[in-house]
Amino acid sequence: MVHTFRYDDRPVAIKILIPESTSEATPECKANFQREVNLLSKMEHNNIIKFVAASVEPTMILVTELMEGGSLQKHLKNMYPITFCLEQCLSYALEISQAMEYLHANGIIHRDLKPGNLLLTKDHNHVKLADFGVARDFGDEMTCEAGTYRYMAPEVMSKDPLPKGAKKSYDHKADVFSFALTLWSLITNQIPFKDRIDLMAAYATKNNIRPSLDELPEEIVPLLQSCWMEDPKLRPEFKEITETLIRILQNIYTKKINDLASIKETAKSEAQTSRENENMTMESETMDEKKPKKKCKIKRFFAYFRSCIAF
Structure with missing residues (x-):
């Protein structure tokens, strides 16, 4: 509360x-x-x-x-079915990744990364990580499933009940998996495995089923695929994720700048062509105006010449 x-x-x-x-x-x-x-x-x-x-x-x-902007989950729900532009999604993702990079550098696993635990500033331009209720130090033994089934890494979820006193075996890479599903939700404005109840969503990830990548921007697909790999050892560290997101954003902005420069150059060329056409039209009109005057002078000359002969 x-x-x-x-x-x-x-x-x-x-x-x-x-x-x-x-x-x-x-x-x-x-x-x-x-x-x-x-x-x-x-x-x-x-x-x-x-x-x-x-x-x-x-x-x-x-x-x-x-955080007056409320949770990211609530904001996505309010704007559904509209989605964020890719740049805004990546901007949020970068801030989330930097926060998680800081946590892991300090030996802390969050264990419940999801849109509901990400809070927005009043202007909705920035996001902050919250709710450390199930967070643990790297050295702590994981004694149970923790987090939210829909965003839970497969190694965290158990198909069968754990024997009494048994320990779970997973590490900080569980957060990377949750990040991937959070980023997928952020881009699509959909809940992962929305047609399944929470527990069945966890069973889906346990069986190596992932949300659809159809119609997602091609720039982000390789990152999602690497982050939700079944083998935790194959998932990247958040330092690598941060670097990847920065590179993708730089490529997007560079392309936009180049496109804008190309548009400006085209507009400049069209304006120059238009001015040249206008100048040619004006010159043509000037020549047309001068031609009748020349004819008039010739007519007056012949008229004078005829009068002289008549005299």
């Missing part, structure tokens, strides 16, 4: 954890809350939600900066 409030004379978001009374919370719930506060309070990145304060008693409360 999230509320807006003012703290130190600035707008903030207040997240109240359930149950509202700390005394009723389980040890696991308290541990998760403490972990989220510890992780978020250490984060210093332009594309990660800023920690403001936290309280344990009488209620577990997390206070962060207020």
Whole structure:
């Protein structure tokens, strides 16, 4: 449950954890809350939600900066079926990748990367990563499935229940897979595996089924394919993803600049041709105006000549 409030004379978001009374919370719930506060309070990145304060008693409360643009998921839903232009999608993707690159460089796995955990600024120009409730350090053992089935990496999901005390074996590359599905949603403005219930969507990825790449911009297809590879070791690091996104954006902007320059050159050439045609027309009209005057002089000469003969 999230509320807006003012703290130190600035707008903030207040997240109240359930149950509202700390005394009723389980040890696991308290541990998760403490972990989220510890992780978020250490984060210093332009594309990660800023920690403001936290309280344990009488209620577990997390206070962060207020992102007035709401979640990316909600914004996509409101604009459906319209989609973002490719440049805007890639701009968001670059900021997400940079935030995840920072997390991984600091030894943190998010484990629940999805549009619902990405918040927009008021002008919708920038995006920030939020919700570190299930985040873990690289050194932590993964004891269960974590995240959202629809965006979950195949190695995180178990087809059969884990035996008691068994551990999951996956690492930070699970975030890369979730990034791929998030980027696909961002470009298409569709939910991955929308015709399947959440659990069945996870079974689909486990069986190496991926969302359709038909009609997607060809520039982005290789990146998606590499990020959602079944083998986590074959997926790129976020540093590589960031570099790829920058390169794609540079190519797009370079092409636009070249196209614009070509349009300007064509317009300039057409204008020059038009001026030359106008000059030729004016010269032709001037010559036409002069010709009758010459004929008139000749006529007057012959008239004078005839009068002299008559005399």
